[in-house]
Amino acid sequence: MIPGTSVLRQVPAWQSQLARAITEPAELLAAVGLGEEWLPAAQAAARLFPLRVPRGFVTRMRPRDPHDPLLRQVLPLAEECLTAAGFDADPVGDLAAMAVPGLLHKYRARVLLTVTGACAVHCRYCFRRHFPYADANPTADRWHAALGYIAGDDSITEVILSGGDPLTLSDRRLAELVRQLETIPHLRRLRLHTRLPVVLPERVNDELLAWLGDTKLKTVIVAHANHAQELDGPVRAALARLKAAGAELLNQSVLLRGVNDSIEALADLSEALFDAGTLPYYLHLLDKVQGAAHFEVDETAARRLMQELQARLPGYLVPRLVREVPGGSGKLALT
Structure with missing residues (x-):
């Protein structure tokens, strides 16, 4: 050289x-x-x-x-x-739950870090489409405020990396953050909520698998697929690699009008997820964010779909129908 x-x-x-x-x-x-x-x-x-x-x-x-x-x-x-009545910019109360910039403490024993505002895909129903990422940036001080908050509360056993999408960050930055989280003795689990293995399966590369498989924290990856058509061969291969690295794989979906609001679509999704080694976890009612009202499926129709799904599939293939209620102690189960 x-x-x-x-x-x-x-x-x-x-x-x-x-x-x-x-x-x-x-x-x-x-x-x-x-x-x-x-x-x-x-x-x-x-x-x-x-x-x-x-x-x-x-x-x-x-x-x-x-x-x-x-x-x-x-x-x-x-x-x-269009402006829709009952829909607003912060439908799940994120801002009221922000303990330090970018760290949300809504539920007992776990906190959520909005590690980035970037996503690989902009889902039109996104409940954080109006979120003030510039003002809620936990990386501004190299995570110090967020890490200090977590270290100072020994009731916190799980950290959720969200965003945006955490896997839009480089593996170097993610590995650095995880190494710092590992030094906090009361932490037991690391959870990542990500759409990238589904929309950009190439993201599941050797570098990601290396730090993911090396962490001493129990790792849970919550993917986000809404329709069986999303789960093609490369996606199934990416999920298999994550599972082989030791991650527990769950999926959460949003019930969306015109996308998956039929018994056939929901049943096919659950079957396809399980075939890909991923357990159906949550089916969310739409968070009422301004700009997404045309996706809403009302609760009565949602309950009817769940009853049909329970009659068709074994229990382990039926996700829990939930709604997020601002200020609640957890997801509100509707079935």
Whole structure:
């Protein structure tokens, strides 16, 4: 090597793919074969909440079908621009539960870190689409305030990494954070809530598996798939690698009108998840965030679907139907 030069670090493949995500409505519409009549509304809604979707996820969508369940989750629609009564910017009370910037302490024995505001995909029903990530940044002081809070409360046994999506951070930064968490003696579990293994399975690389398999904390990964169509071969392989690294795999879904609000869609999802080594965990009623009212399924219809699901599937394949209530002591189970 020539003196004074350095070896350039190779960008991981998943980061390259993340950087190439579709962010323009016109490009998404062209990719799925929809006409320009969809463009004005998509552009207006994307000004309120930007579009982002990995190209690999788009390839799983049915072409020329505006009702495709994967497309419906990411395509900005005119309904997002309407103001809906009972829907607001902080539907689950995140801001009231913020003990220090980026650390939410809602429930006994566990805290949640919004480690980043970045996501690989911008789900149009996202309950944090209005979250003030710039003002709630736990990395501003290299995690010191958050780590100090956790260390100072020995009732906390579990830390949840969320966001955004924690797996949009580099493995170097994640491994550094986990090493610091491991020094807190009363911590037992590390939980990651992430959509990346589903929408960008290339993220499950050797570097991620190395630190994940090396931590002394019991690790739980909560994936987020809403429809069986999301679970293609690369996704199943990524989930298998996570499981082989010692992580417990759970899935949480959101009950979404036009996406999975049928007994067939829910049953197929549970079966596909279990085949992929992942246990159906929660089925959330929609958090009432402004801009997502068109996804809402009312509680009566949701309970009816759950009764049908319980009659069709063994109990271990039936997720718990839950709602998040601001200020509550935990998820409110509805079945």
